[in-house]
Structure formats: C-alpha cells, structure tokens
Amino acid sequence: MPIALREDAVGLYLHIPFCERVCHFCAFVTRGFREERATAFVKDLITEICLYREMQALRGRVIETIYVGGGTPTTLTGDQLGGILQACRDAFRVDRAAEITVEANPSGINGPLLEALLRAGCNRLSLGAQSFESDELNSLGSSHTPVQIEMAVRLARQIGFRNLNLDLMYGLPGQSLERLLANIKSAAALEPEHLSFYNLTIEEGTRFARDAEAGHLVLPSHDLMAEMFETGRSTLEAAGYVQYEVSNFARPGFTCRHNVGYWTDREWLGLGPSSHSYLDGERFSNVESLQEYHHCLLRGALPVAAREEVNYDLRLREAIAFGLRQVKGIELAQLERRYGIAPLKRFRTPIAQATSAGWLEIQEASLRPTRAGLAFADDLGLAFI
Numbered sequence: 334m335p336i337a338l339r340e341d342a343v344g345l346y347l348h349i350p351f352c353e354r355v356c357h358f359c360a361f362v363t364r365g366f367r368e369e370r371a372t373a374f375v376k377d378l379i380t381e382i383c384l385y386r387e388m389q390a391l392r393g394r395v396i397e398t399i400y401v402g403g404g405t406p407t408t409l410t411g412d413q414l415g416g417i418l419q420a421c422r423d424a425f426r427v428d429r430a431a432e433i434t435v436e437a438n439p440s441g442i443n444g445p446l447l448e449a450l451l452r453a454g455c456n457r458l459s460l461g462a463q464s465f466e467s468d469e470l471n472s473l474g475s476s477h478t479p480v481q482i483e484m485a486v487r488l489a490r491q492i493g494f495r496n497l498n499l500d501l502m503y504g505l506p507g508q509s510l511e512r513l514l515a516n517i518k519s520a521a522a523l524e525p526e527h528l529s530f531y532n533l534t535i536e537e538g539t540r541f542a543r544d545a546e547a548g549h550l551v552l553p554s555h556d557l558m559a560e561m562f563e564t565g566r567s568t569l570e571a572a573g574y575v576q577y578e579v580s581n582f583a584r585p586g587f588t589c590r591h592n593v594g595y596w597t598d599r600e601w602l603g604l605g606p607s608s609h610s611y612l613d614g615e616r617f618s619n620v621e622s623l624q625e626y627h628h629c630l631l632r633g634a635l636p637v638a639a640r641e642e643v644n645y646d647l648r649l650r651e652a653i654a655f656g657l658r659q660v661k662g663i664e665l666a667q668l669e670r671r672y673g674i675a676p677l678k679r680f681r682t683p684i685a686q687a688t689s690a691g692w693l694e695i696q697e698a699s700l701r702p703t704r705a706g707l708a709f710a711d712d713l714g715l716a717f718i
Contacts, residue, residue: 341394341599342599343395344398345396345398345421345427346604347402348608350374350403350607350623356473356475359536384633391425395426397590401435405436411450415450415452418433418454433454434455437460438460438476439460439462439485440485458489458496460499462482465520469505473505499525500531502533503562504558506550513564517530527582527588527589528583530569577661578593606626613643615643617639619637645672649674652668653676653717662696677695686716687713
C-alpha cells in the first residue's frame with residue numbers, strides 16, 4: 334500500500350570532519366585540521382544547507398533537534414559554528430525549543446568558544462571523556478587528560494551549560510572491572526545530566542583493527558565484558574541515572590532527544606561529508622571525500638553518493654530493530670498506523686522465539702526488551718532485519 338508523506342518533526346545532523354588527531358578506535362570519516370581547509374568547508378556546508386532550502390526538501394517540517402558531530406566540531410571557531418547554526422535557522426523551520434547538541438573534545442574548549450556556542454543557541458554539550466585513567470586514554474590515542482575532563486566540565490558549568498553529556502567506554506585494552514568502576518565513579522562525581530556508556534568495538538580500518546590483526550591488542554574476555562555491562566548499569570542506576578537505551582543513561586528529563594529520534598523511527602537530514610539521511614522513507618548518504626564534497630557543491634549539485642530504494646517493509650523491520658534498543662521498547666499501534674502492517678502478525682516467529690528466550694515481553698500496546706534482553710540488543714535487532 335502507498336504510504337503518505339510524513340509531516341512530523343525531523344532531526345538535523347551536521348558532520349564536521351576535522352580532528353587534531355585520530356583516536357585509535359575511531360572509524361568516522363575525519364581529516365586533519367587546517368585553518369584554510371576548515372574555512373572552505375564551512376562555506377561548502379552552508380551552501381549545502383541552502384541547496385536543501387531551495388529544494389524545499391523538508392516541505393516545511395519542523396526541526397526539533399540539531400546534532401553537530403564529527404570528527405571534532407570544536408576544531409571550528411565559535412563564530413563558524415554559530416554561522417552554521419544560523420544558516421540552519423534561515424533555511425529551515427527550527428523549533429524555538431530545539432535541542433541543539435555540539436560534541437567537543439575536553440582539551441579543545443575554552444571560555445570564548447563556549448560563550449559563542451551558548452549565544453548561537455547550543456543548549457547541550459557532549460564531551461568525549463572515554464576514560465579517567467591516563468594510561469587508558471593514551472592507549473586510545475586520545476589527546477586529553479583526566480584533569481582536562483574535569484576542567485572542561487567546570488568551565489562549561491561556569492559559562493552556563495545546564496545539559497552535559499560525558500561519553501564513557503568500557504572493554505578497553507587491559508581494562509579490569511575495578512578500573513571500570515573507578516571510571517564510572519569519577520564520571521558520576523562530575524554530575525553530568527547524561528552519560529553514554531558504551532563498549533569498545535573494533536572497527537575495520539582503525540589503528541585498533543590493525544593491532545588486533547597483528548595480535549598486539551589484549552581485550553577483556555566476553556564474560557568480563559558482560560560483567561562490565563551489568564556492573565556499570567547497576568552502578569549508574571545507584572548514582573541516580575536512568576537507563577533509557579542500551580548504552581545511554583540520564584537524569585530524569587535529560588534523555589538525548591536527537592538520539593531518541595533514531596530509535597523511534599523519526600526521520601532526519603544529514604549534512605556534511607559522509608553523513609547519512611532518512612527522509613520521506615528514503616535512505617541516502619553523502620560522499621566521503623572532502624574534495625569531492627567541495628566539487629559537487631561548487632557546481633550546485635547535492636553531494637549524494639548513494640540512495641537506497643524506498644522499501645517500507647525494510648523500514649518497518651529497521652524501526653523494530655532500533656526501537657528494541659530502548660528500555661520502553663516500541664509502540665505497536667504507531668508502527669501499524671505508519672506502515673499499514675501489524676508487527677505482531679508480521680513478525681510472529683521472531684517475537685515468539687525472543688519471548689521464549691526471555692529477551693522480549695509484550696506489555697499492553699508495547700513490545701519491549703527485558704532487562705536481560707537489553708544485554709543482547711544487537712542479536713535481538715538482527716532477528717528482525
């Protein structure tokens with residue numbers, strides 16, 4: 334059956350592809366920072382924003398969240414980031430109460446930059462802490478120190494940020510359960526409103542992938558990783574953080590609205606090299622090369638590298654797979670209205686199998702993972718894809 338074009342709110346993702354150095358675990362598309370390269374990129378990104386405005390690609394739909402990620406967005410100046418956000422407001426209908434997040438490296442921020450971000454409307458700062466142990470940060474290839482994390486949080490509070498996230502990793506090379514607990518306690522002591530607590534994954538093309546292939550990377554065992562997840566979850570909950578997604582914990586009222594959009598089948602527009610979009614049921618992605626990105630925009634063409642044919646059955650399967658990463662699960666009636674397919678009938682077999690295994694439960698109008706099922710969220714999602 335044909336699916337009506339959606340009119341609900343969307344998210345906006347902006348990819349800033351620069352880093353002072355590349356962390357050993359990072360597989361995102363990044364480039365070394367140079368001032369002239371950054372200046373040219375900002376001009377190109379604003380050109381891309383204007384092209385989508387001219388096309389009326391969002392058809393007047395409201396943008397309720399903006400997420401500036403990378404790379405390291407704060408390699409740009411406060412004025413450059415402010416100009417990008419203003420271009421978004423000029424081009425699209427941005428909600429006055431929009432959540433606007435900017436990622437930052439703890440070693441790369443200062444008072445004037447943070448003040449400029451606040452003036453530009455940024456109301457959520459995400460700091461890539463990763464660890465509070467110096468040797469662990471060194472093994473990750475991070476450019477900051479534990480002291481700089483603490484200084485960054487204090488400075489952000491002084492400037493006026495009231496919504497802070499800290500990224501924290503577990504399963505690092507040689508990491509013990511005791512050291513992980515020390516990291517969690519150090520992070521919680523800084524009282525961020527939000528904590529992303531995620532395991533290290535070895536991504537193809539990274540320094541860690543090469544080290545692992547050469548046998549030079551000693552990682553925690555599968556059993557220890559599972560114990561780290563359970564212990565970390567319990568410790569964060571005891572500190573007052575509520576788990577709302579597999580890897581995300583927040584104080585009440587401070588869930589990341591932008592990321593929740595990904596897990597609740599909200600659509601979004603991604604801008605910048607290598608960014609991905611999901612709009613009007615279609616998934617498409619931008620070119621990765623900064624040079625190719627520039628040449629496309631120079632001739633007035635969108636820098637899209639690939640488009641995926643609209644397939645609403647696949648969209649439904651993806652919506653369930655991502656939605657089951659949330660503690661609250663998915664609202665069955667909403668998906669049935671959107672796609673014209675009853676999930677309980679369409680996926681009778683995988684739902685029965687996951688329920689029998691103790692990973693899923695049906696509560697009223699929702700399908701949700703059990704506490705045990707959250708630990709196997711990736712496997713659970715694959716059952717529907």
